[in-house]
Amino acid sequence: MVGIIPEQHPDRTRLFMQWKGMDWPILLDSSNLLAVTKVPITLFIDEYGVIRSVQPAVEELDDFLNQTYQETTQPPQAGLPDLEQLKKATRQDTVESWRAYAGAASLWGESSQITEAIEAYQQALEKEPEHGPTHFHLGVAFRKRYDSEHRQAEDFQKAVENWGKALDIDPNQYIWRRRIQQYGPRLDKPYSFYDWVRNARREIEARGEIPAQLVVEPGGAEFAYPSESFQTAEAIKEEPDLGGRIFRDEKNFIKVETTVVPSAVGAGETARVHLVFRPNLQIKAHWNNEVDDLVFWVDVPEGWQVDNPYLTVANPPDVVSQETRKVEFELRSPEKPGASVTIPAYALYYVCEDITGTCLYRRQDIPLQVQVSSR
Amino acid sequence: MKKSSYFYLTLVVCLFWMATDQVKAYEFEVGQVFPNLVLPSLEDGRPGSITEFRGQKLILHIWASW
Secondary structure: OEEEEOOOOOHHHHHHHHHHOOOOOEEEOOOOOOOOOOOOEEEEEOOOOEEEEEOOOOOHHHHHHHOOOOOOOOOOOOOOOOHHHHHHHHHHOOHHHHHHHHHHHHHHOOHHHHHHHHHHHHHHHHHOOOOHHHHHHHHHHHHHHHOOOOOOOOHHHHHHHHHHHHHHHOOOOHHHHHHHHOOOOHHHOOOOOOOHHHHHHHHHHHOOOOOOOOOOOOOHHHHOOOOOOOOOOOOOOOOOOOOOOOOEOOOOOEEEEEEEEOOEEOOOOEEEEEEEEEEOHHHOOEEEOOOOOEEEEEOOOOOOEEOOOEEEEOOOOOOEEOOOEEEEEEEEOOOOOOOOEEEOEEEEEEEEOOOOOOEEEEEEEOOEEEEEOOO | OOHHHHHHHHHHHHHHHHHHHOOOOOOOOOOOEOOOOOEEEOOOOOEEOHHHHOOOOEEEEEOOOO
C-alpha cells in the first residue's frame, strides 16, 4: 500500500499516520502535480504499473490480488530532474522551459532556490497568464517560502491571490478550493481542517509516545468549524485608544503582516484576516509581558461587519519574549460594497528596546486593504 | 492488534469509505499506466515513485488528513 498526499503542510500527515498507526510509504504532492480534482481516490495498480481498478469496491480486492496480469510495455523508471540542465534550458524562454525549471526548483531545490522557482513560475505566467495549474503551483511556492527562513512579508497574501486566480480559471478544482478554504472564513468552510490535531496529540501522549513535531502549527482558521451564519461577538469592548493619543511605534519595534483570505470578497461575502506580529530582531525588540496583553482593534466601516473588533493575544508567562504573535478575525462585506476599501485598525502593545532598554507602550496603525470583487 | 491486521482494517475502511462517499475520480482510467512522477517521500524527503513498486501489486490511496 502506498499513499500520495496533496497537502500544503505534509508534516501534519506524519502526525496523522502516527496517531492511526499507519506505516506505509507516502509520497508528497503539495503542488498537486497529479492534478487530481478530488480526494480520496483509491486505485489498484498491477505489477506493471497499469491501473486495474478506480475506486474499487471491497469485494474486488481478492480478485485483484489473485489475478494474473499480462506483462505490458513499461515506460522507463522516473529519475530526479537535473536542476542545472533545466535552469539552462530556460534560456529558450519558452513557457514549457520556465514551468519545468520552476516545478523542479520548487520540489527539489534547496530552500534558497524557492525564490528562483517563484520567479520562473512568474515568467511562465507572463507568457500564458490564464494557466490555472501554474497559478496554483506559484501559490504553493509562495506559501513554502512564507514558511521558510527566506520568508517575505507578502508571501502568504500572494499565495492566496494565486490560488484564487487558479480557482477563477477552473472553479471545479476541488483541491485548489480546499487550499483556500483551509485558511479562509467559517462561512466558506466545509469542515474543520485540522481539529483532529489536538485529539491526535492527546492520544499519542496517552500511549506514552512523543507526537511528531509539526513544522507549521495550524492556525485559528485551520481549526475553525464551519458556520451557517456570520456571528459577531455578543459583548464588544470599547475602543481602547479612541483619541489616538498613544504614541506610534515609529521605530518599528514590531513588524506586522496582514493576509486576507480569500484575497477579494464579493457582495455579502466573508473573508478571514490573518495578522502576524513579529518583534524586530534587528533592533532586538522584545515583548514586555509584565503588563497588559497585546490588543488589536478594528474600526468597522459602515455597512461592513466584523466578528469581533476587539481582540487580544495573551502574554506568555515569561517576563520578556520574542515570539511571533498571531491574530485572526473575520469580516463581511455589505450587499453593495462598492470599490475596494481600507479598513482602519491598530494594535497596542508593550515592547522593550534591546535587553536593557526602555520598555514602551506603543500603537501601530494597520490599515487593512480589502479587495472587493465584482462577482 | 497486529500491524498486518491494522493494514487490512484500514484498507477495508478506505474502500468502504469510497463506496459510501460516492466520489468518482475522473482523472484515472482502467488500463492507463499510472503517471511516472517523482515525488518526495514523507519519511525522509528522498525521491520516490510508484515505479519503484513494479513487480508487486499496489493499492494506491490519494488522500489528505483534512
